[in-house]
Amino acid sequence: MPAQQEHFIDCTGDGDVAAKAGADFTIGDGKGIVQPVSLFFRIGDVNTSELRAWMKKNRQLLKDNPTDKEIDSQKGIAFLGLNELVKEEIAKGNLDSEIANRILMYELPHHQFAMNVTRLQKISGVNAKELTKAEIRLRKQVVEVYRFMKKHVGGFENSYIVETGARVGVRESRHIIGDYILDEGDILEGKSFEDGISCGTYAIDIHPGQGKMQIYTGSGKMVYEIPYRSLIPTKFDNMLVAGRCISANQMAAGSIRVMATCMAMGQGAGTAAAMAAESDGLTRNVDTKMLREMLILQGQYLLNSDLEETIDPTLILDREKSDGSKGSHYNPFNK
Secondary structure (H helix, E strand, O other), X not given: OOOOOOOEEEXXXXXXXXXXXXXXXXXXXXXOOOOOEEOOXXXXXXXXXXXXXXXXXXXXXXXXXXXXXXXXXXOOOEEEEOHHXXXXXXXXXXXXXXXXXXXEEEEEOOOEEEEOOOOEOOOOOOOHHHHHHHHHHHHHHHXXXXXXXXXXXXXXXXXXXXXXXXXXEOOOOEEEOEOOOEOHHHHHOOOOOOOEXXXXXXXXXXXXXXXXXEEEXXXXXXXEEXXXXXXXXXXXXXXXXXXXXXXXXXXXXXXXXXXXXXXXXXXXXXXXXXXXXXXXXXXXXXXXXXXXXXXXXXXXXXXXXXXXXXXXXXXXXXXXXXXXXXXXXXXXXXX
């Protein structure tokens, strides 16, 4: 390898650097269908006492029909449901037809809620014109959802929009093909690897590229590792990728795409790059056993190590099974 060869870690999310350099990749499901884009936003000055009271009176509209005890025990309200009301407002033309067919929101400090409701399908995260179209339409959806909440949900009467995301959120675009392609079996089986450099535990969560039903396998049910080989694009020995563009199929990418897992991958890639720089510079020649040892010293959690397993009992879900009907999702792997 020439001494002057440059080295890169592609953390663009879209695999821009790797693609420009000629790396092989797939888009979305391999046929070009990608998960929809969304725009998070925050609503402030929500009266949570009134919201909890409203939830108790309208529990039948919420996922799993929660009990008073379940509603009151939530330190931070996680709210999912209202499918029927959303459907009615779409039919009346008050909500965009492509909007998610449920309301999903999470309580934040200072009486605020993060809203994960906007949605637009068939948008390429690597096409500027399509992203511009999404920016315009999703910001209109934000206003529509806000008006919906004020109209239908208690506690939102005096609320206001605090902010929207700085830009459209892209769940999926390129998947760079690497030395190992992570798949749904690896996720569901909680697979470990000799060259595992980070762990994930989020569900397989596929927002629909077509139609309305979302795939969701349920969080906290498995812990799996991401192998170093999934960070190495085929044909390259001077490049690593990290984040949602790593070598994974669409199903596996539905789990690894979340922020905490991407951050852990970044730590693995950065540490590997430093080790490569101190030797011959070749990413494939990194001693993965030594890499794992280094990551553990840094505080990274990895499987098949001497680290003590800890379980927080307050995070164990009481409900083991749910059909997800009020959340507009289903689990195709239940069988």
